[in-house]
Each structure stands twice: as structure tokens, then as C-alpha cells.
Amino acid sequence: MKKRLLCFITLLTATISAVTLTNNVKAATKWNTSKSVTKEENGIKYSAYLTEDGKESWIYRIKLSRKLTKLKLPEEINQAKLTRVGYGEELYGEGHDSYENVFGDTIEPWHGCYGTLSNDDKNKRAIQQIVFPNTVNQIEAATFTGMTKLKKLEIPKQITKVPAYAFAKCTSLTKITFAKNMKSISSNAFLHSNKVKTFYCPKSNQTFAVRKGILTTKSGKTLVLVPNRMKKITIPSCVKIIRKKALNGSQATSIIIPKSVKKIEKKALEAKKITKISLSSKNKVYKMKHNCIYRKSDGLLVAVLVKTKKINIPSKIKVIDDTVSVMGKIGTRNEVHIPKSVKKVVEYWMFYGDATIYFHGMKPPVIESQYDGNEFTALPIYNSVYVPKKAKKTYIKWAKDRDGLEWHDLHTF
Template structure:
């Protein structure tokens, strides 16, 4: 009985300690959004929030008083290291149906509004490069949407996620280097950034790798994202899964699907400019007929190449779902 009581006491102590530690961590990363601080240097005004312990800073808006070609973000605000950039979820009203980029532009992709016509901060239009300090670990959705002169992008090494529309409509962006710690990327992150022709990812990244310019999982078994400018896409023979919305925003005109592919996720092949798809006749899971791709096992229609105004659905197709 004493042993049981001792074990229970020890377990309870460990549990309490774990809860206390977790709460301390949460407290340390809680942002004080009731008080904004600013920093001005070289004609740039940064508006930011600090964590309650004053150790971290978050730039949520930037104002430029002059035209610049290189935006170098500061390592700290009020001696608090910069860890977060962009207009975050906490700052929107309830049920918001738009985003705000780092320059204060309203972003509504579903209405074709990417901030490129806004005069909130027209000086942003000359920025060709953004330099992040390596302390940054979080970038918000749509943060750099509409930067029409941005040419290259190197993600800070601590960033693990590239969110929705983060660099959408960056119309001359051609080179993207992901961080070594990146774990996820939204399919819309580079929507309408049609000059991106290849991705680059450090070999030390444990989640992703780049093969033939395309982003895929480290094992090479899942194709994740195709750069928009790539016109002819030959999917590597290591690929078994084509992830949902892999071709979101792609300008590809032709796609070659190997026999290795066993799973094509919802809207994986959705792309407006594709006119030719070649599916290996040796593929055991999918078959192509009448410009339609369907799954052999249950007749699920996976994709249709609408070359003309007329589409003939093969008789083998049994299921047409909402994707």
C-alpha cells in the first residue's frame, strides 16, 4: 500500500511539474496586443507587439517613407528579438473574410484583390529582396502578397510553415529557397507568382526535398508542390502520391504521370492551362480514356482535360464526386 501511495505521489508530482512547465511556456509566448511599440530606421517604420515577458517581438505592420530595393528586417524591437512577422489572426475581427498584408493592404484572393493596385504603401513596389533575421520563426498568412518587384526569397531557417497566400502575386519572384526546418506549405503560398521556376531546399531538411525543381517529401514518395513557371512536368518515378492541389496556380501545359502513382488526391491536378496528360499504361491504379482519368477499382473520376467544349465521360466511370 505504501509503495502504491509513493508511486501515486511521484506521478502526481511529475504531472503537476509538467503542467506548470507547459503553462510557463504558454505564458512566455503570450503576446501583449494592447500596447504597440514602434521602431524607425532608414526611412522605415515598424509597428510591433512584444510578449508579456518582453523577450520577443512581432512586427505586424511596416510603413515606408521612401523607395527601397532591399528590406532588411531588424533583429530586435525594443531589445526583444524578432520572432514573428505579419498581420496575425488575433488582430482580425470575428469572422473576417479578408487578410491584411504587412504594408496594410486588404487582401481578398477570392475577389482577385492582392494589394497590387493599393496605394496604402506604394513604396513597397520597388522592394526586390527581403532579408529576415534567423530569429524569425513565424510568418503570417498573406504577409507579403502583392510585392510585384520581389525577385528572390530565402526563408529564415527557424520558419516551419509557409501559410496561405504568404507570397502570392509576387509577379517577378523567380527563386525560392525554403528553410531547413520547414514542415508544411500551403498550396496557395505562391499563387499567381508565375515566374517561380524552381524550388530549393537544404539537404538538412528532414521533411522535404527538391527533385527536378519540384517540392516533394523527403522520401520522394509524395509530390507536394510544382513551381508555377514549369511548363512541362514529368513526375518522378519515385512518386506514389500526388498531394491535393499540387498544381494550384501552375502554368503547366503538360503532365506525365508514371506507373508508380497509386494515389491522386482531391484537386491534385487542377490547373487551367493543361492540355495534355500522359498516364503510363502500366499504372495499376488509374486508367485514362477520352481525356478522363479514373480509378480502376471503383470508377472514381479523378480528372478531366477539357480541351474543347465537349467532354465524353467513359462508361467505366461510376463516381463523380464534388472534387
């Protein structure tokens, strides 16, 4: 009986696995990427793939042979309705470290490469408007990056996701209307599109809303994204959470944080041009001192406003990690003074490679890394470092024990 039961369970497991594998294969082979089809009209060549059933098309490349101010995408390719646009993830191959826009330009934001001076440059840069058919429901990462003359954008109503760098470096873009079905947006979707002053979102959208030009969740409890050109940011009093990198690319010079805010996520306030920040004294979770914002409950450093050469981290700070938002510009001329109250630092914790670091504690803080055994990566190995004269040997041992530097050039004060 036990053997029969074991055989039955084994057979059932194998059947479920086979069904799952079959479904995954079907999902993976929805698009026939082994055969490309083309469509040419009005001096534009579209290269596309079709689904296995031939009912949908996906434009992955556009080649322009002339200048045009309006790019109107076709409703179909080879009688297959257009549903997808952009160079998709499955076309890159394993371990890719760059993107391609729909015009074939290489996009590497981490190296300042946005495709503004490459393939079809003169023709691409003349486009001021893109018109999508309502059938489009998917746009790929970096699809329209570097379209420097694009002024107006209305995202297709079937789009649910605006991915990374989708409209980055579109430096003439001023108005963005989101789709009614949009459910998610990357914080860097409009990176360096610095003329975007406000967002528009239809009331029928069930996920997002726009308040004072700022994109929030429908309830208003979460601030999602701030348009880059907005100079003075006043966070609505209904906001409780400021989402990760919500100010990504922001050109704002000032920000007001209300008492309602209970959670500030990773690098949520980071922006290079901010010179003034105001945090409500009635906020129960966060406090501001010496131009630093920290969490009262555990002394976690949340944000630092760089206004002077010398940055004094408050003595209330106990933890510095990689979630810190740096507001303003930081460089080697700046001094960051870490008080003895700081007991723990976490990998890529702060000003990595920038500023001169002063540790004031006789005992170094504990280092944590997201990778076991790689704690040396959390050491300030790319910074000039000063420690108390009497603690020099202690800090050198601290580094050596983590397979870090011998620090022959470690300075003392």
C-alpha cells in the first residue's frame, strides 16, 4: 500500500512538473524571435517579430531615412496587431550590461551614454511627438531614450508599466499624460528629462493620482515620483511614505516634509540641487539636526543636506547604511565627521569615493555587507580617512581583519 501511494505521489509530482514546464515553455515561446518581418512606409522601416499564432506584432527596431516631427506607429505588422515596442530583454543575451533604444543606439546611463549622438541621430532628434495605437500594451526599458526633441507624450491606455529609462534624456519633454491602466513606474523612467514640470493622470486610473503636480498612489498615502522641473516641492499632508528614489533626477532647490510622513525609503530624497529642506517639528518618526535627518527610534541616518564644507553627523546617529539620501553636491573638498555614537555602517554606506572621512570614535563601527566575507567593500577605501591618533593601530587592524587596506596613508588628528 505504501509503495502504491509513493508511486502515485511521484507520478502526480511529475505530472504537475510537466504541466508547469509546458506552460513556461509556452510563455517563453510566445514570440517567434527566429524570424523577423519588416514593414516600410513613409521613409520608416519597422523590424518586428510576430507571436507564434501570428496575431500580435512587436516592433523592436525602427530605422528612419528622413526627418519627421511626428512618429505615428502602425496599428499592425503583417496583419498582426501591434502590442509591443522596444528592444526586449530576451534579445540581449545573458549578462548584458547596457540597453538599446528602439533606434539601435546603445544606452548606458551609468556611463552617461543616452544615445543622443549615435544611429539615425539627425532624423531621430527631429521627432516631437509619438502617436501609439491603442493596441500597444508593453514598452521596453530605454525604448525612447535620447529623443531630445520630443515635447509631448501620451502613454497608451493599455500600458500598465513604464520601465527603466523608457523616456530618459528626452530633454524637450514638458508634458506627460499617464495611461488609465498604469500600475507601476520606474523611478528613472524620465531621468534627465528636465523640462517635465508636472504629471497628468486620468481619474479613472485605480493605482495613481496627481496631487500638486506630484505622482502619488490613489489614496495619496505614498509619494511615487516628482517631476524633474518642479523647483519647490511641498509634499502633500496626506503622504505617509516617500518611495525609493522619488526625487530621482529632480532639479528641485527646496523641499518641505510634513508631519504625516512615517517612512522615507532608500535614497528617496536624493537630489543634487537642493539647498533648503524643512521637516515639520511635529513629525513623530524623524528629526532634523545639523542638516541631517534621522529616525528617532533607532538613530538611522536618513538624509544629509550638503551646505558647508564640514558635515557634522549628529551624535544621535547610530547606524549609517546605503539608504542615505545625499542632497546637494558632495566632493573631496567636503569633510564628513562620524561621531563615536555610530555603531554600525553598511556596504556602500555613504559618500562612497567622495569626501574626506573623519572617524571620532576610539573604537571603529561594526561593518556589515550584503555578501558574507566581503565586509572590506564597506570600508571607505576610496576616501581619505582620518582617525584619532591614539586609535590608528585599532583602525588598521579593523581594516586588515576584513581583508581590506593596510592603510599606510591613514591620517590621524
